[in-house]
Amino acid sequence: MAKAVRTRIAPSPTGDPHVGTAYVALFNYALARQNGGQFVLRIEDTDRQRSNPESEAQIFDALRWLGLDWDEGPDVGGPCGPYRQSERSEIYTEHAEMLIESGHAYPCFCTRERLAELRAEQKAAKGRFGYDGRCRSIGKDEAARRRAAGEAHVIRLAMPSDGEIVVEDLLRGEVSFEAVQIDDQVLVKSDGYPTYHLANVVDDHLMGITHVIRAEEWISSLPKHVRLYEAFGWELPVFCHLPLLRNADKSKISKRKNPVSLNYYRRAGFLPEAVLNYLALMGFAMPDEREEFSLAEFVEAFDPAKISLGGPVFDLEKLVWLNGKHIRDLSPEDLLQRLREEQLSDEYLLKVLPLAHERIDTLADFVSYAEFFFVGDVDYPEAVRSKMVGKGLTPPQMAKIFRRLLEEGLDPILDWKIETVEEAIRDFADRHELSPKQLFMPVRIAVTGRTATPGLFDTMAVLGKELCRRRLRCAMDILRTMKA
RNA sequence: GACCCCAUCGUCUAGCCAGGUCUAGGACACCAGCCUUUCACGCUGGCGACACGGGUUCAAAUCCCGUUGGGGUCACCA
Numbered sequence: 348m349a350k351a352v353r354t355r356i357a358p359s360p361t362g363d364p365h366v367g368t369a370y371v372a373l374f375n376y377a378l379a380r381q382n383g384g385q386f387v388l389r390i391e392d393t394d395r396q397r398s399n400p401e402s403e404a405q406i407f408d409a410l411r412w413l414g415l416d417w418d419e420g421p422d423v424g425g426p427c428g429p430y431r432q433s434e435r436s437e438i439y440t441e442h443a444e445m446l447i448e449s450g451h452a453y454p455c456f457c458t459r460e461r462l463a464e465l466r467a468e469q470k471a472a473k474g475r476f477g478y479d480g481r482c483r484s485i486g487k488d489e490a491a492r493r494r495a496a497g498e499a500h501v502i503r504l505a506m507p508s509d510g511e512i513v514v515e516d517l518l519r520g521e522v523s524f525e526a527v528q529i530d531d532q533v534l535v536k537s538d539g540y541p542t543y544h545l546a547n548v549v550d551d552h553l554m555g556i557t558h559v560i561r562a563e564e565w566i567s568s569l570p571k572h573v574r575l576y577e578a579f580g581w582e583l584p585v586f587c588h589l590p591l592l593r594n595a596d597k598s599k600i601s602k603r604k605n606p607v608s609l610n611y612y613r614r615a616g617f618l619p620e621a622v623l624n625y626l627a628l629m630g631f632a633m634p635d636e637r638e639e640f641s642l643a644e645f646v647e648a649f650d651p652a653k654i655s656l657g658g659p660v661f662d663l664e665k666l667v668w669l670n671g672k673h674i675r676d677l678s679p680e681d682l683l684q685r686l687r688e689e690q691l692s693d694e695y696l697l698k699v700l701p702l703a704h705e706r707i708d709t710l711a712d713f714v715s716y717a718e719f720f721f722v723g724d725v726d727y728p729e730a731v732r733s734k735m736v737g738k739g740l741t742p743p744q745m746a747k748i749f750r751r752l753l754e755e756g757l758d759p760i761l762d763w764k765i766e767t768v769e770e771a772i773r774d775f776a777d778r779h780e781l782s783p784k785q786l787f788m789p790v791r792i793a794v795t796g797r798t799a800t801p802g803l804f805d806t807m808a809v810l811g812k813e814l815c816r817r818r819l820r821c822a823m824d825i826l827r828t829m830k831a
Numbered sequence: 832g833a834c835c836c837c838a839u840c841g842u843c844u845a846g847c848c849a850g851g852u853c854u855a856g857g858a859c860a861c862c863a864g865c866c867u868u869u870c871a872c873g874c875u876g877g878c879g880a881c882a883c884g885g886g887u888u889c890a891a892a893u894c895c896c897g898u899u900g901g902g903g904u905c906a907c908c909a
Contacts, residue, residue, distance in 0.1 A: 564909095566904080588835090
């Protein structure tokens with residue numbers, strides 16, 4: 348009998364929950380469900396600098412919202428735990444030692460400075476990049492002595508210097524690499540934490556993962572991973588590298604050019620089943636080419652071998668259309684229910700109400716006054732556009748300011764609330780020597796489409812990061828087409 | 832630059848593996864029309880693609896090679 352199928356999604360909690368995570372999760376989920384196997388959620392938080400619990404919580408939320416339930420994970424437990432890599436340090440250390448013992452890995456004492464120099468030399472010589480293997484020749488005893496003495500070091504994988512590494516990818520067939528081309532990957536960092544490569548392989552094995560379905564960007568590290576499996580003497584899982592979601596210009600999808608946070612889709616009124624349905628369409632077609640289907644139907648019909656390889660361009664317009672189809676399929680009662688869960692939840696209304704309270708004279712005023720709190724994208728009437736440019740600035744300059752405000756000030760905010768937003772915007776204004784007047788009105792218009800609104804920071808706090816970000820980006824597009 | 836991956840309408844794709852049924856099918860978007868007090872939905876129609884060059888073959892979108900183009904990776908990030 349075939350081994351039970353076990354798949355996993357292994358996100359890194361370093362930012363907003365990403366649409367690419369949902370995409371990969373969907374295919375993993377489908378394969379596991381369709382075969383009566385398990386779908387595992389593992390948190391890859393070995394980058395202590397960038398990982399944070401808030402991001403992890405958001406990933407849980409987003410995946411739950413989509414309905415991609417996992418059988419094992421940090422929050423639900425399971426037989427292969429812990430499911431957070433930061434809690435598995437001893438396991439990696441142990442395995443790294445095994446590799447040193449068997450000669451498949453070695454300690455490296457080279458400093459970052461030397462590595463930087465090396466890279467610079469290689470770049471100047473137009474040679475290939477990569478570690479030169481200097482510490483490979485240090486004797487085992489000496490290496491052990493230096494480690495015991497507390498000398499800073501990393502542990503590197505000793506790649507073979509010749510031969511080919513051939514790997515089978517479910518979608519592409521055999522992919523081969525010359526071993527010389529592959530760098531001696533760092534497996535354990537000087538802080539003692541493993542890198543992705545070690546932790547990922549060790550965990551996939553220990554957690555019994557049978558099918559590694561992940562994004563195409565990992566293909567180039569495949570030989571390292573295969574080498575690790577071999578070094579440990581472990582059986583290889585089935586590898587399946589999914590095409591990357593793309594921007595309209597075909598580059599890897601990015602927040603500069605697309606809303607990539609799942610929070611955006613939820614906030615902007617997309618149905619989880621529509622988002623999933625759309626993602627499934629990126630690379631997969633139903634046997635009868637039907638475009639609208641449920642998660643259950645997808646699970647039933649999914650065939651990993653049928654995924655098409657061209658990198659699909661993420662097309663918000665088609666998602667909107669599909670979402671409309673799903674909306675129309677809802678009964679009035681269900682639609683009401685959905686509205687009550689999202690746009691018109693008591694919780695949300697209670698946030699908006701205080702901001703409108705003293706500004707309305709009749710109950711009916713509320714609807715028109717607070718309109719921009721309930722829509723996705725906002726209109727920018729002609730009359731308001733010129734005011735979206737701060738005094739003494741040109742539209743292109745303003746667009747650039749918005750962009751930098753996003754990237755430097757707003758994007759990094761994980762805990763989005765009045766205080767953090769205000770601080771970010773005021774800091775930004777200071778740093779770029781912009782007066783509040785020059786910056787605040789344009790931002791206000793960008794995020795609301797209006798000149799008259801409740802307090803800017805209160806408003807932005809209630810709108811949420813995703814809507815603000817999206818509207819700022821839309822405003823930038825308009826600014827770029829405006830005459831000075 | 833090196834290595835790897837990919838290549839059908841503007842976009843998502845079917846067809847390709849098992850070559851003829853392909854004057855290449857569907858969907859989004861766009862255009863026109865129908866329905867309708869309006870809008871939307873819905874329906875009908877239109878526009879629109881096998882990247883290029885060589886092979887193999889009676890026959891190539893389908894197989895092979897090359898070119899071009901696009902993408903990814905080259906971190907003590909994942």
